Amino acid sequence: MPDRPMPAFPELDTQAYWDATKDKKLIYQQCSACNTVVFTPRAHCTGCGSDNLKTLQSKGEGTVYTFSVVRQNRQPAFAEMGAYSIAYIDLDEGFRMLSTVVGVKDPTTDIEVGMRVKVDFERQDSSEYLVPVFRPA
């Protein structure tokens, strides 16, 4: 199967996030000034504008906020995949990320809003970065 489309660099906000995937780490940010959880990665706090952000490692455990199952995508990498899910996952640390739920028998029937999931890292053939995906917990 062809690789998933991968992030392109240089890109200053998301470099550290993707670097961390090489060590199977899911990272997020929190503002040291006002405690706002910041995601997707940025250089400033979305709550107060401060640039004093700390980087934290997520346990990778969360809940499916919502999802869809894509039956048709004309892009080659996905055209070969068959029906696949996309989902917003609410991580327990308080951030919401776009990802996919894998490791279910049939994505059209086996995924539910509210189900508990845990992160996994999917290796690609031609990229040093791993892709965070989620499996039923």
Next chain:
Amino acid sequence: MAQERLAAIVGLYEWPKRKDPGVSAMQIKAASIKHALDDAGLSWKDVDAVYDAGDGEGGGLGAVAAYLGLRPNVIDTTQVGGSSYEFHAAHATRAIQEGKCKVAVLSYGSKAATQRIPIGTGGGRAGGSWSTNMEAPYGMTLIANYAMVAQRHMAQYGTTSAQLAEISVATRHHAMRNPQAVQALHDMAVQNIGELTVADVLESRMIADPLHLLECCLVTDGGGAVIIASPEVARTTKKKPVWILGSGEALSYVTNTGDITTSAAAQSAPTAFGQAGVKPSEIDIAMIYDSFSITVAVMLEDLGFCKKGEAGAYIEGGRLRYDRPGAPALNTDGGGLSSNHPGMRGIFLLMEAARQLRGESTSQVPNAKLAVAHGNGGFLGSLHSGGTIILGAD
């Protein structure tokens, strides 16, 4: 509150063909502007403001003005997706109020059908930015993004696919009364042309769960133009003016704890209704961006026609048809679901609202006085825009 007549739609033209290999997007714009000026009884030289989202061949940098051969005093190339034209109408109204211009044209042209642009099924998008780098690996198509809103709406409020299907059924009913829409269904090789049932919608192919094919808009060619004029000019034009009474603009996007079932309309609509001094219950015509069934359901709630979470029950029983009392008539031209969707259909919302208030619709609501046009652009489940325009007849 007294309604203030801020500016008026005085001319309009909708490109009649949905598949038109023999014309360019820029030609659609230029010809549509001429027709819309004729509709108003105004001339090419009267135009002193151009609003255009920069689509079409070589259309960036405000190039449409050069292509037209105009030298407008006001140029606005706001591009916020499908709702760009509600934003343009809002901006034109303000520019007219400031005295910067008197006759503004809004233009649109697209060859999405001829060029076979995969608008709904073309994700994931290429990487390289703060946002695309976080989305690219997952293959989130536009349809799937909207579908995630539907999935959450169903889980949170118990909304059903059968309820959402009513939106497709009502808009098809209107399309079958509109000869251009019927022709479009033929030109787009739509399989079952005719009235739809809820069962037809539910039996159509699943594209991205829970959205079925017949809950997704067409991909067509098309375009058109709208002329917005000052109140002084509007009193001299050919057709009766359709007054712009209020406007609102907003963006919304995914946040860590936000409610994905609430759209930018929840911010833009109160602004527009407030300025107009109009209540949602007074609205006769609801022109709501129907890229997908769920788009309409969410916006009926956010525009204030029903409470959040109650759209499913609200739309049951064909309530949004033009000939049913108790609710506004929805997308009486057939909408994006059954008439045309060249990519950014916001301009058609203004046009059909104006036709209704003029008494020219093919699904005319008798004595229609007040309309809302609400455009939605981008990705409803993440970054999207909402533009609300309240329109009134004398």
